[in-house]
Amino acid sequence: MDFTTRFSNHVARVEGGIDRLLPAANLHPGRLHEAMRYSMQAGGKRLRPVLLLAAAELFDPDGRTDPLPAAVAVECIHTYSLIHDDLPCMDNDDLRRGRPTCHKAFDEATALLAGDALLTHAFALLAKSYRSSPRLAVALGGQLAEAAGTSHLIGGQMLDLLYEKSPDVTGEILNQIHVRKTAGMIWAPLVMGGLIGGARPPAIETLRAAGRSLGLAFQIVDDILDATSDAATLGKTPGKDAKAGKATFVTLHGVEASRRIAQEQSAAAIQALRSLPGDTSFLVALAQTLTTRRK
Secondary structure, three states, rough: OHHHHHHHHHHHOOOOOHHOOOOOOOOOOOOHHOOOOOOOOOOOHHHHHHHHHHHHHHOOOOOOOOOOHHHHHHHHHHHHHHHHOOOOOOOOOOOOEEEEEEEOOOHHHHHHHHHHHHHHHHHEEEEOOOOOOOOHHHHHHHHHHHHHHOOOHHHHHHHHHHHHOOOOOOHHHHHHHHHHHHHHHHHHHHHHHHHHHOHHHHHHHHHHHHHHHHHHHHHHHHHHHHHOOOOOHOOOOOOOOOOOOOOHHHHHOHHHHHHHHHHHHHHHHHHHHHHOOOOOOHHHHHHOOOOOOOO
């Protein structure tokens, strides 16, 4: 099976899981559940849940433990962060995944609550879906909470806001922002997939290191696209970081140097992935696409 077919199969599985594992739109209160589904079912690359499915498959090709609920939980966290990121008090954006942001399609209060609901639903999914394996459920919840909490995603978002329009941003500070804000939600699905597949501790740490490098590469490419692409291609508003005075890899290093750094981080991730046991070709190919994507 070629990479494109395999990736499409994973995405289709994720889409089916989202539809099945989210509250129905007509379940009371319907407006809240409709808003949750609006943002969760808006498409997107589904990179994070696919990483989780692929890592689980690498270590457990027979699928003895279903990784899909964990994959959907990761996407719930990612989508909640986007909903909140787009709010007027944060980045104040009108476009996400090619259509109006949640607060534009509904209202600010509903969008805020939809994000809150997706955050809590993620952990409910893990607890319910893996309750027959309590140790695994605890481990998955712990990894996702760490990646989504103040040491990573939320902490990175806070640093991003604190250093907005600041002349004191250095390369090290920028790396810290994105190791937290972006890379945390890349290594988490890899590690969670490894845990579900029964990977041993050394392999788990290799997945974490690969995800860190992959997350940085992904963010750098995002910065490049934000500076060089258009709304029709991206499905979101381009140039918003520059307008907000945010430090990016492009503003700090320039486009060409940023491309080189992204390639270096991608190469480090690929080297780590190739060192894992089993057939890592899909994960390696997925990492390689991150530095050549156009949206």
